[in-house]
Amino acid sequence: MHMADALISPSVGVGFWALSVGGIAYSAKKLKEQMDDKIVPLMGILGAFVFAAQMINFTIPATGSSGHLGGGMLLSILLGPYAGFIVMASILTIQALFFADGGLLALGCNIWNLGFYTSFIAYPLIYKQITKNGKYHFIASLISVVVGLQLGAFSVVLQTFFSGISELPFKTFVMLMQPIHLAIGIVEGIVTAAIIKYVYTIKPEILLTSIPIEKKMKNDTSIKKLILMFAVLTVITGGLLSWFASSNPDGLEWSIEKVYGKPELPEKDSGIVNVLKNIQEKLAILPDYTFKKLEKKEEASEIEKYPNIDIGTSVSGILGALVVLLVAFGTGYIIKTVKRRG
Secondary structure, eight states: OOOOGGGSOHHHHHHHHHHHHHHHHHHHHHHHHHOOTTHHHHHHHHHHHHHHHTTOOEEETTTTEEEOOOOHHHHHHHHOHHHHHHHHHHHHHHHHHHHOOSOSTTHHHHHIIIIIHIIIIIIIIIIHHHTTTSOOHHHHHHHHHHHHHHHHHHHHHHHHHHTTOTTSOHHHHHHHHHHHHHHHHHHHHHHHHHHHHHHHHHOGGGGOTTSOHHHHTOOHHHHHHHHHHHHHHHHHHHHTGGGGOOOSOBHHHHHHHHHHSSSSOOOOOOHHHHHHHHHHHHHOSSGGGSOHHHHHHHHHOOOOOSSOOOHHHHHHHHHHHHHHHHHHHHHHHHHHHHHHHO
16 A cells, blocks of 8 residues: 555645654654663564565455555554554655655655554554453454554545545545455454464563553563564565565555556656655665566566566565664664663
């Protein structure tokens, strides 16, 4: 559900940039008030894992579409909403800058759609309410993921509507976006719930929303187990499982194609869009998660291989995860340092 710049107007793009930056600043302030040293490495490794997981598109049967994990609820449940929002913003920024996944003008929209609704609506209003007695984590994870993704999908429709994208009529677009993302949300919800259930066996207190974060992080041994588990999953997911990603268009592209006839809209020829496009082209060292020369070769080929064994994809998965780990860890470390000096 990474929006391209062609889907929004400059005014909507700038507006959601402002909202997302405000959300990051607010989250950093709140996180500083309750920061615990042990959450910093967890921010890094969970960010790396979600980056790798987002590379794997799974097929939605009988639709010709695919979806991938958003990861916003997983981050919010394990890190809390403030750290979760900051880590999601880090992931999406790295994806846009170095892998050309989502537009730079649309980056604020993407952070909002994938981070805000999970961290600040689905997590406090659904997950926390269902699990306030320390039970029902599986069903709470499933429902909150579905709701968060439905809100994010509807937000995409609203953003295109207020951008005046006439190629995507509101009623038709929303009638496609919501059902396909419901199917995607159910799959993501089951995967998220399964991960949460496993985490519960290692460190149950991390899922209890009623206790302070410093008490959740007390046991060094269980935290190290979690970090090791997600590190192994990240390498396997980004390095190997990414070869098995579905080649079908994702839910957003599929919906656009059903309305417009093509999975992408033509890019706008305007000043800010061109400037940002040029910046992205220079920074994107691995566009579409592969080497540039291999990307051109694949575009020229009419035969799609499955699995798509591509060293460029493996490098993208591992390198991107490492960069996200460093950025998320670094952000957490800076917040922790500011708290100590404050």
